[in-house]
Amino acid sequence: MKIAQIILSPIIAFVVGMFFLGLARKIIARIHWRYGPPLTQPFIDIIKLFNQTSVSHGGLFNLGIILSLSGSIVLVLFLPIGNFHPLSGSGGMLVILYLMLFGPLGIALSGGEAANPNTSIGISRKLILALGYEAPLLFILLAAMIHNNTISIVEIVRAQQEAGWALLTFPMVVPGIAYLLILPAILGKRPFELVGAAQEISSGPMVEFGGKRLAMVNIQHAFSMFIGIALFVNLFLGGSSNPGFFIIKMLVVFIVEVLINAVFPRMRIEQAFRYLWRWPTLVSFAGLVLVMIMGR
Amino acid sequence: MDRNQLRKWLKEPAKMGHKYSLHAIYFCTGCGIIEVPPSITARWDAERFGIIPVATPRQANLFLITGYVSVKTLKAIIRTYEQMPEPKFTVGFGSCPINGGMYWDSYNTIKHLDKYIPVDGWIAGCMPRPEAIFVAVTHLWTLIDKEMANGYKRYREKYRYYRANQEKVLGKLEWPPLFQIEDKDEQLVKEKS
Numbered sequence: 001m002k003i004a005q006i007i008l009s010p011i012i013a014f015v016v017g018m019f020f021l022g023l024a025r026k027i028i029a030r031i032h033w034r035y036g037p038p039l040t041q042p043f044i045d046i047i048k049l050f051n052q053t054s055v056s057h058g059g060l061f062n063l064g065i066i067l068s069l070s071g072s073i074v075l076v077l078f079l080p081i082g083n084f085h086p087l088s089g090s091g092g093m094l095v096i097l098y099l100m101l102f103g104p105l106g107i108a109l110s111g112g113e114a115a116n117p118n119t120s121i122g123i124s125r126k127l128i129l130a131l132g133y134e135a136p137l138l139f140i141l142l143a144a145m146i147h148n149n150t151i152s153i154v155e156i157v158r159a160q161q162e163a164g165w166a167l168l169t170f171p172m173v174v175p176g177i178a179y180l181l182i183l184p185a186i187l188g189k190r191p192f193e194l195v196g197a198a199q200e201i202s203s204g205p206m207v208e209f210g211g212k213r214l215a216m217v218n219i220q221h222a223f224s225m226f227i228g229i230a231l232f233v234n235l236f237l238g239g240s241s242n243p244g245f246f247i248i249k250m251l252v253v254f255i256v257e258v259l260i261n262a263v264f265p266r267m268r269i270e271q272a273f274r275y276l277w278r279w280p281t282l283v284s285f286a287g288l289v290l291v292m293i294m295g296r
Numbered sequence: 297m298d299r300n301q302l303r304k305w306l307k308e309p310a311k312m313g314h315k316y317s318l319h320a321i322y323f324c325t326g327c328g329i330i331e332v333p334p335s336i337t338a339r340w341d342a343e344r345f346g347i348i349p350v351a352t353p354r355q356a357n358l359f360l361i362t363g364y365v366s367v368k369t370l371k372a373i374i375r376t377y378e379q380m381p382e383p384k385f386t387v388g389f390g391s392c393p394i395n396g397g398m399y400w401d402s403y404n405t406i407k408h409l410d411k412y413i414p415v416d417g418w419i420a421g422c423m424p425r426p427e428a429i430f431v432a433v434t435h436l437w438t439l440i441d442k443e444m445a446n447g448y449k450r451y452r453e454k455y456r457y458y459r460a461n462q463e464k465v466l467g468k469l470e471w472p473p474l475f476q477i478e479d480k481d482e483q484l485v486k487e488k489s
Contacts, residue, residue, distance in 0.1 A: 025343070034341040041317070041346055048313030048357075052381040055354065202351035210354035210381045 005086040006077060012084070013076040013230075016247055017222030018042045024258045031262045042222070046215050054211025061113040065209075065216045068106025072223035075099040078153075079230050082243035085154050092151035093141050096231070103224050104130050107205050107217065114208035122204025125269050126195045132276035133185040136178050139284035143175040143291045144235050157239035167236040171294045174287030176236040181280040183257060185272070186228040188221075190261035192272050229253050314357065314383060315437050316346040321356035323376055326363015328390045328423060335426035345433055353379040358436075360429075361415075364392035364399050365406040371466055377413045378474045382448045385440075387432055388418045397422055411461045414447030 022039040029036025038044075056062055077087040078095050104126050111119040144166070148156045156166075166172040185192040196204045209217050229250045233239065237253070240246035267275065305312050322332075336342045336349055350356050353376045365373065377386065388409055391397035396407035409415055416439060419432045439445035451458060455475045463469060 029341070029343060032338045034338050035344045036341070037343045037346055044313055044346060045317045045319075047309050048317040051310035051313055052357065052383070054381055055379075198351040203355070206355070207352045208354055214355055 002086055005084045009079075009081050009084045009086060010073045010076050012081060012243060012247075013073075013223055013226045014219065016250070017226040018046070018219075020225055020251075020254050021218075021222055023254070024261070027255065027258045028262045031259075042218070046218060049210075049215035049218070050212050052211035054213050055208070056213075057114045057208060059113075061110050061208075062213070064106045064108075064110025064113065065213055065220070066106075067109065068103050069216050069220045069223070071099055071102025071106060072220050072227065075102070075227055076223065076230075079227065080154055080157055080234055080239060081230065082240045082246040084243055093145060093153055094151055096153070097138070097141065100227070101130070103220060107220070111205040111208065116207050118201045118203075118207045119205055121201050122195055122197075122207070126205060128269055128273060129185055129192060129195060129276075132273045133182045133280070135277060136182050136280040136284040137186075139281065139288050140175040140179050140235075143172070143284070143288040146288070147172055147291045153234055157234055160238040161241070165236065165238040171287070171290045172236070174290055175284050176287075178280045178284035178287060179232055179236060181283065182276065183228060183232060183253075184260060185276060187225055187257060189257055191264045191267050193261075193266050194269055194272060197266060225254075226250075229257075311440060315440050318345070318347045318358040318385070318433070318436075319350045319356045320347055320358040320360055321353050321376060321380065322349045322351060323359065323361075323373070324363075325361055325365055325369050325373065326390070326392060328360075328362030328392075331389075331423055331426050331429070332360070332362065335429050340426045340430070342429070342433075345430070347433065353377075354381065356380050357384050359384065359386045360389050361386065361393045361409060362389045364390075364397065365409055366404050367406065367465060370406050370412060370462075374413060374462055374469075375471065378471075383445075384448050385417075385436060385445050386413060386415045386447055387436065388415050389429075390424060391420055391422045394418050394420065406465070412458060412465070414450045414458070416445045416447045 019039065019042075021042040022037070025041060026036045026039060075096065078091065078099065079085075108123040108127060111123050144156060145151050147166075148159050150156065160166050163169065167176040184190065188195055196206060201207075206214065206217055230246075232253060233246060233249045237249050240249060301312070332349070334340055336347070342348070347358070357380060359377060359380065361373065377384070388394055392399060392405070393409040393415070396402070396405060399405040400407065406412065417432060417436060419428050421428060436445060452475055455473065456477050459469075459473055459477065
């Protein structure tokens with residue numbers, strides 16, 4: 001049973017993440033009053049990219065993408081998807097915190113080997129952005145851990161199934177709002193889309209990737225999209241008792257993110273950093289203090 | 297997606313992928329680029345055919361030469377074309393890349409683009425309307441289906457011819473040849489001596 005879950009949950013994450021990428025393109029097209037591509041367009045792109053030639057710039061260039069992709073796949077195993085939680089008994093949220101760094105780090109290692117100036121700008125932006133959102137993320141996870149007196153994400157989901165969604169109960173609503181404020185930065189969506197900005201730094205860290213390497217970067221993007229939303233659903237929307245409801249909850253959060261993405265312009269990196277270390281950090285710190293004062 | 301295309305997808309996924317996911321490199325050579333923004337935005341919406349503009353040649357497989365090609369631009373075009381991953385498709389847009397167009401007697405413009413890089417198809421007109429881009433795309437689909445959009449193969453086979461033509465215009469090129477140039481005559485000379 002556990003082996004079936006280990007095989008199934010990355011497949012679910014892959015299919016759902018790619019479907020989300022296609023849905024985002026369709027929704028943005030409808031907001032622009034366009035017809036938009038078919039929902040299967042990301043899959044078509046992946047099929048095409050795997051059948052192209054591609055250029056390698058050295059050993060680390062190949063290994064970095066694999067590191068990033070495998071880090072994301074392992075991270076999915078630690079996240080409960082409904083009642084699928086193959087590895088989440090061990091380590092809990094501390095492992096998730098460590099593994100969340102693998103995605104950007106692998107891309108950064110791989111892009112650094114390519115020695116393109118656009119890549120280095122993109123990587124520095126990515127790491128600064130990660131520094132920006134990880135401070136509030138730490139506060140949020142700490143608040144969730146203290147509130148439930150556990151580091152296990154499965155326990156947190158179980159506690160919410162008894163007491164109701166954490167987003168609707170008083171002290172936990174404050175970190176929940178902080179998570180909503182940093183969610184576009186975690187997903188790399190529009191107000192914080194400065195990493196892969198196609199217009200200014202020619203798609204940033206991805207500038208030297210082509211063919212099957214770009215396909216792997218796209219798959220990693222789908223996985224990171226899945227992870228960012230799944231963590232929110234698990235921590236604040238009460239998880240779910242089966243994967244179907246879990247994906248529906250994720251879909252709602254994702255559509256809200258896409259709508260924000262469709263109407264906002266892009267921030268500069270110093271504006272993004274100033275925002276991230278001011279409002280979300282303040283709100284999440286206030287949430288942490290409230291949780292500690294109010295007790296469990 | 298059409299339901300009767302499903303069998304084609306199962307039979308030749310690679311070819312169908314190349315057909316329905318054309319990523320065009322954003323490269324502006326002349327005035328023709330002014331027709332591209334309306335065709336990729338709300339008015340004509342190229343994205344429903346799977347065509348999106350990308351910023352780097354490594355991710356692109358469709359190269360639209362929009363407008364006249366000056367000698368300086370030719371250098372950039374060749375470098376961009378050689379960086380694109382195979383299979384790649386080139387479309388000349390407007391009458392200038394075909395035969396020089398209104399710059400037919402200019403001293404600084406390339407008259408026949410297909411001497412320097414292989415071109416899979418042409419869109420005639422000065423300017424062509426955005427609808428012409430979509431007609432060209434459907435023609436390109438047919439060509440990919442019949443395996444006639446083989447410019448990248450021609451470039452590989454006849455690289456010596458293209459490289460010689462490029463060097464005739466640009467002088468000595470700063471980058472090494474993309475493919476091995478097999479010089480049969482020189483080999484014969486070496487064997488004899």
